[in-house]
Amino acid sequence: MTTRSRSTTVSWSEANARRLDRQSLSGSAAAAGHAAHDVTGGVAAMLGAHAQVLSAAELSVALRAPGVTRTDVRTALWTDRTLVKTFGPRGTVHLLPAGELAMWTGALSAVPAGSSPFPKAARMTPDQVEAVVAAVADALAGAELTIDELSDEVIGRTGPWAGDLVMPAFQGMWPRWRQVLHLAGHRGALxxxxxxxxxxxxxSPGTVPMPGPEATAALVRRYLRAYGPATPVHFAQWLSAPRGWAGRLFEDLAGAGEIEEVxxxxxxxxWVAAGDTRFPSGAPRGVRLLPYFDAFAIASRPRERxxxxxxxxxxxxxxxxxxxPVLLVDxxxxxxxxxxxxxxxxxxxxEPLQPLDAGRTRALEEQVEGLxxxxxxxxxxxxxxxxxxGHA
Structure with a gap:
């Protein structure tokens, strides 16, 4: 490992090798020191497993943790409850460690809301948004409800306006309140x-969100350890947050000595987390299969590299x-x-884009066996x- 300072350039190869190590995707001995070979540790290392397609999330986790199966992931999620399925970065469904949910909800609820994508007649006022989030939290306390049951509870607690069918859906229209479903997740209400x-x-996850400033600072440090060096724009793209907000956040953290520039x-x-300036000296090697919406493929920037x-x-x-799903080679x-x-x-x-030699073909066969x-x-x-x- 080599140490990099502010005045030294970190190469793409060094950054990429460290990201792979820290997600147990490199096969190197260094990986074991950064990401636990278990279900919850694997999810924590990648900063959440995208779970819009749950089977893809199960595979993302299992391919990072030798010996782990999809059943182990399901057990952690539904029996042990060490994982939580909820709305994460970019408002999309993720698996997150239950022990980190206070940080996630605190940080996600602190991200400024962008402009509404819905027509004016479909939008909700700030007071209506708060009423719906409160109704969701109240309805789900000690309960497990389907979306139709939850809808009835929310409308009954807020008013008929919440049930107006104004949101285009797959085969019809959804009620107005559904547009803040992901926000309720970000607030820790569901x-x-x-x-x-x-x-x-x-x-209800039964979690009290961490205070916003503390949570966002923790999330930036975690993000930079997983995917740094990174810019505020990279962080904003990953989180689907306003770039100006991300830039100010990084400035504040730099001023507080929590992150440092390279x-x-x-x-x-x-930027990297303060003191986190060691990078592998060797280039990435090996063959890997990653499923749909794998966190490494989504978060690694610059994407064109x-x-x-x-x-x-x-x-x-x-x-x-x-x-x-992608094939990684070196x-x-x-x-x-x-x-x-x-x-x-x-x-x-x-489908390799270039023919694989005998060694890489054997490595691919081993990856498929592990899959x-x-x-x-x-x-x-x-x-x-x-x-x-795509997404077939």
């Missing part, structure tokens, strides 16, 4: 409960990461892949063209 049959339920290749001035050349066109959707996106399950059989198709163990199935590997589109 999280997901176990499914009731095929229906999702919501419940020069990051291609970015100029960037991770998805360089042909990967930018093949593995992104209009510049957006996450819509394709720390860079080098292909896409797809799985199709039928019973225990898992058909895995991997099968994580998903508790029997994998069959085909190297060839992935014919399905």
């Amino acid at each position: 999280c997901y409960g176990p499914n009731r049959g095929r229906k999702a339920t919501y419940t 020069t990051f290749e291609d970015c100029g001035a960037a 991770l998805f360089h050349g042909a990967a930018y066109e093949r593995a992104l959707a209009g510049g957006q990461a996450g819509n394709f 720390g860079a996106v080098a292909g896409v892949w797809h799985q199709r399950r039928s019973g225990k059989r898992i058909a895995v198709t991997v 099968g163990k994580a998903l508790e199935g029997t994998p069959e590997l085909t190297v060839g063209k992935v014919t399905v589109g």
Whole structure:
């Protein structure tokens, strides 16, 4: 490991190698010192597992923790309750460590709200927003409710205006109050409960959010340890927060000595957590498979360095990461892949953008074998063209 100071440039290779190490994606001995090989530790190291598609989140966690299966992730989530499924960064559904939920809710609820994307007639006043969040918290205290049951409770506690069908939905219209569902999660008023049959339920996480300034400072430090060096713009993009707010936040933390500046290749001035200036001296090596919306692929910036050349066109959707599962070779996106399950059989198709040599082919086969163990199935590997589109 080498130490970098403010006057020294951190290369993309060094930054990328450290990010991989800290998420147990490099296979190096250093990884064990930064991310625990367990379910909760893996989720904490990546700063939440994107769980809009829960099976993808299960795989994100399991591929970082040797020996962990999807059943282990489900046990942590629904039995042990060491994980929580709720609305996380960018307002999207994530798995978060239960022990860190006070920080997350404190930080997420402190992010300034942007302008409403809804038509004027569909919007809610600030007082209505507060009334709905309070109603959600009250309704879910000690309860597990489906979305329809929760809707009835919210409307009954607030008024008929909350039930106005003004929000375009997949096959109709949703009631007005639904536009702040994710905000209720950010405020700590709700999280997901176990499914009731095929229906999702919501419940109270029973967590008091940490004070905003303390929580945002903690989240920035955690983010920089996972994905630094990074700029305030990178942080704002990851969190879906206003750039001006992020810039002021970084200025305040720099003034308090909690973060420090380095020069990051291609970015100029960037930031790391105070004292966290050691980086691996060797370039990333190895082969990895990452599922849909994996945290590493989404958060690593500059994106064009991770998805360089042909990967930018093949593995992104209009510049957006996450819509394709990706193949990493030596720390860079080098292909896409797809799985199709039928019973225990898992058909895995991997499309490298360049032919793999014998050593990398063996490493890919080992990755697919590990994928099968994580998903508790029997994998069959085909190297060839992935014919399905993004998020298929």
